[in-house]
Amino acid sequence: MENETVTRAGTAPRTPTADQIRRAPKVLLHDHLDGGLRPQTIVELAAACGYEGLPTTDPVELGEWFREAADSGSLERYLETFAHTCAVMQTREALIRVAADCAEDLAADGVVYAEVRYAPEQHLEAGLTLEQVVEAVNEGFREGERRAREAGNRIRVGALLTAMRHAARSLEIAELANRYRDRGVSGFDIAGAEAGYPPTRHLDAFEYLKRENNHFTIHAGEAFGLPSIWQALQWCGADRLGHGVRIIDDIETRPDGSVRLGRLAAYVRDKRVPLEMCPTSNLQTAAADSYAEHPIGLLRRLHFRVTVNTDNRLMSGTSMSREFEHLVEAFGYTLDDLQWFTLNAMKSAFLPFDERLAMINDVIKPGYAELKAEWLFGGAAS
Numbered sequence: 367m368e369n370e371t372v373t374r375a376g377t378a379p380r381t382p383t384a385d386q387i388r389r390a391p392k393v394l395l396h397d398h399l400d401g402g403l404r405p406q407t408i409v410e411l412a413a414a415c416g417y418e419g420l421p422t423t424d425p426v427e428l429g430e431w432f433r434e435a436a437d438s439g440s441l442e443r444y445l446e447t448f449a450h451t452c453a454v455m456q457t458r459e460a461l462i463r464v465a466a467d468c469a470e471d472l473a474a475d476g477v478v479y480a481e482v483r484y485a486p487e488q489h490l491e492a493g494l495t496l497e498q499v500v501e502a503v504n505e506g507f508r509e510g511e512r513r514a515r516e517a518g519n520r521i522r523v524g525a526l527l528t529a530m531r532h533a534a535r536s537l538e539i540a541e542l543a544n545r546y547r548d549r550g551v552s553g554f555d556i557a558g559a560e561a562g563y564p565p566t567r568h569l570d571a572f573e574y575l576k577r578e579n580n581h582f583t584i585h586a587g588e589a590f591g592l593p594s595i596w597q598a599l600q601w602c603g604a605d606r607l608g609h610g611v612r613i614i615d616d617i618e619t620r621p622d623g624s625v626r627l628g629r630l631a632a633y634v635r636d637k638r639v640p641l642e643m644c645p646t647s648n649l650q651t652a653a654a655d656s657y658a659e660h661p662i663g664l665l666r667r668l669h670f671r672v673t674v675n676t677d678n679r680l681m682s683g684t685s686m687s688r689e690f691e692h693l694v695e696a697f698g699y700t701l702d703d704l705q706w707f708t709l710n711a712m713k714s715a716f717l718p719f720d721e722r723l724a725m726i727n728d729v730i731k732p733g734y735a736e737l738k739a740e741w742l743f744g745g746a747a748s
C-alpha cells in the first residue's frame with residue numbers, strides 16, 4: 367500500500383498510521399472472553415488449579431500454539447482449542463482475573479465500548495452456579511474498567527451470555543441473561559459448531575427474549591451458508607448476525623461490475639442488520655481466503671451495516687487495531703472508513719439509545735476529528 371504524505375495542496379495523509387489506529391476510539395461487539403486470555407494468565411491459572419493439559423507452559427510458545435492450532439481451516443477444529451482456556455476458567459478468582467485482563471487489554475488498545483461474550487454453562491466444572499459465574503465475570507469487568515481508568519484509558523464493557531448450540535440449555539441461559547439485564551449483561555448469543563445445529567433448535571430461547579423485549583445476536587453464516595442466516599433472521603428474529611459472511615452467496619457480481627442482491631441480501635441491507643465481521647477468524651476457519659478477498663470489502667462498498675471485530679484475540683493473535691490495520695492494508699481504508707465502521711458498531715450496540723448517541727457524539731466523532739486534524743500541526747502524520 368502506497369503511504370501518501372501531506373501534499374503541497376494540504377490534504378490529510380491518507381493512510382492511517384498504526385499509532386493513529388491504536389489511538390482511534392474503537393467499538394467491539396464480537397469478542398469471546400474465553401478466546402482472549404493472555405498466554406501468561408493461562409499458564410498461571412493452570413498452575414493454580416492443577417490443570418496439566420496445556421501443550422506447553424512457556425507463554426510465548428503457548429500463544430503460538432493457539433494461533434497455529436486455530437489456523438486449521440475448519441470451525442470444528444478451531445473450537446477444540448477452547449478446551450484449554452475453559453479448563454482454567456472454573457473458579458471465581460480465575461473468572462474475575464480473566465475478565466479484568468480483558469477489559470484492561472481492550473482499553474489499552476483504544477476500545478471505548480465492548481460487548482464481550484462467554485458461555486456460562488462452560489464454567490461450572492468446579493461447582494460454581496450460573497449466577498456465580500455471571501457475577502464473577504461482571505466483577506472482573508468492573509475491576510478492569512477501574513484499572514483502565516487509572517492508566518488513563520476509558521472503556522465500558524457489557525457481557526453477552528452465550529448458549530452453546532449443540533447443547534440444550536439455551537432457554538435457561540436466555541432467562542439468566544434476562545435476570546441480569548440491568549446488572550452488566552447486555553444480551554444473548556448462540557455459538558459453537560454451526561453445521562448440523564441450526565438456530566431454530568433454540569427457538570424457545572429466542573421467543574422468550576423477544577417477549578421480554580431483550581436483545582440477541584446469533585452466530586450465523588460462518589461455517590454454513592444462507593439457510594443459517596435466513597433462519598437466524600426470519601425464524602429467530604436476531605438483532606445482529608455473528609459473522610454473516612456467507613451473505614455474499616446471495617450477491618451476484620456481473621461481468622460488467624454491476625451487482626445484484628438476492629432477496630435475503632436485500633433484506634439484510636434494507637433493514638440495516640448489523641454484521642459482526644471478524645476477518646482474521648474467518649481466514650483461520652476458511653470462511654474467507656485472504657484479507658483482500660474477504661467479503662467485507664464488497665459489503666462495505668454496498669453499504670451493508672458492517673462492523674469489524676476480533677472474535678478471539680488469543681486464537682487469532684489479533685486485536686481491534688490489528689483487524690483495522692489488515693483492512694487498511696488490503697483496501698486502503700482511511701480514518702473516515704474506520705470511523706464509519708465504528709459508528710456502525712456503536713449504532714448496533716445493545717446499549718440504550720441515549721447512551722449510544724452520547725458515545726457517538728461525545729467520544730467517537732471527537733476522537734476521529736482529533737486524529738484527522740493532526741496533520742495540520744505536523745504531529746503524528748508519518
Ligand SMILES: O=c1[nH]cnc2c1ncn2[C@@H]1O[C@H](CO)[C@@H](O)[C@H]1O
Nearest residue numbers: 398445448483484485528557558585
Ligand atoms: O467464531 C466462532 N464461531 C462459533 N463459535 C465460536 C466462535 N468463537 C468462539 N466460539 C465458541 O463460543 C464459546 C463461548 O465463548 C467458545 O467456548 C467457543 O466454543
Ligand SMILES: [Zn+2]
Nearest residue numbers: 398585608677
Ligand atoms: Zn464468535
